[in-house]
Amino acid sequence: MGNKADKKRLRELAGEKIYKGDVVISEKDEMLYIPFIQSGNPDEERPWLYKGYYRMPDGAIDMELKRMEGHMELSVKSIENYKEYIHEAVEGFISKVYKESPHEAKSISIEQHDEETHLLQKTILSLEAELNKAKEVNEKMKQVISEL
Numbered sequence: 001m002g003n004k005a006d007k008k009r010l011r012e013l014a015g016e017k018i019y020k021g022d023v024v025i026s027e028k029d030e031m032l033y034i035p036f037i038q039s040g041n042p043d044e045e046r047p048w049l050y051k052g053y054y055r056m057p058d059g060a061i062d063m064e065l066k067r068m069e070g071h072m073e074l075s076v077k078s079i080e081n082y083k084e085y086i087h088e089a090v091e092g093f094i095s096k097v098y099k100e101s102p103h104e105a106k107s108i109s110i111e112q113h114d115e116e117t118h119l120l121q122k123t124i125l126s127l128e129a130e131l132n133k134a135k136e137v138n139e140k141m142k143q144v145i146s147e148l
Helices: 004-013 086-100 110-147
Strands: 023-029 048-056 059-068 071-077
Touching: 023 086, 048 086, 059 086, 071 086
Parallel strands: none
Antiparallel strands: 023 048, 048 059, 059 071
């Protein structure tokens, strides 16, 4: 079996990477998804911001991505020891950002937001109705139990 040092040495001899990390998105700011909450100005365009990192055994490769109008701007902070892992970190981070995004940045429009907020309002109203029904059923059950 061997210990960790033996496994590391065998992976190095086989030409494999020593460590396989995972990508984490720590912060996500898609303020354009719900219409212009912070500024109140529909003419002001703001980029979508994502922050995350690629876990390493003794640190991380930090990344920050800005998306706007079909363009991306990526910032990577890393120490030199992780140079072999940067391409994996960037690939994983970008893939995860696109996988977890509600829709493409270029498809944002005020009309689409109006439709989305309208749908969200309908969903909230239906959930509130279900909650009220559940409360009524709960009260009836309490009455039945107290009568027994």
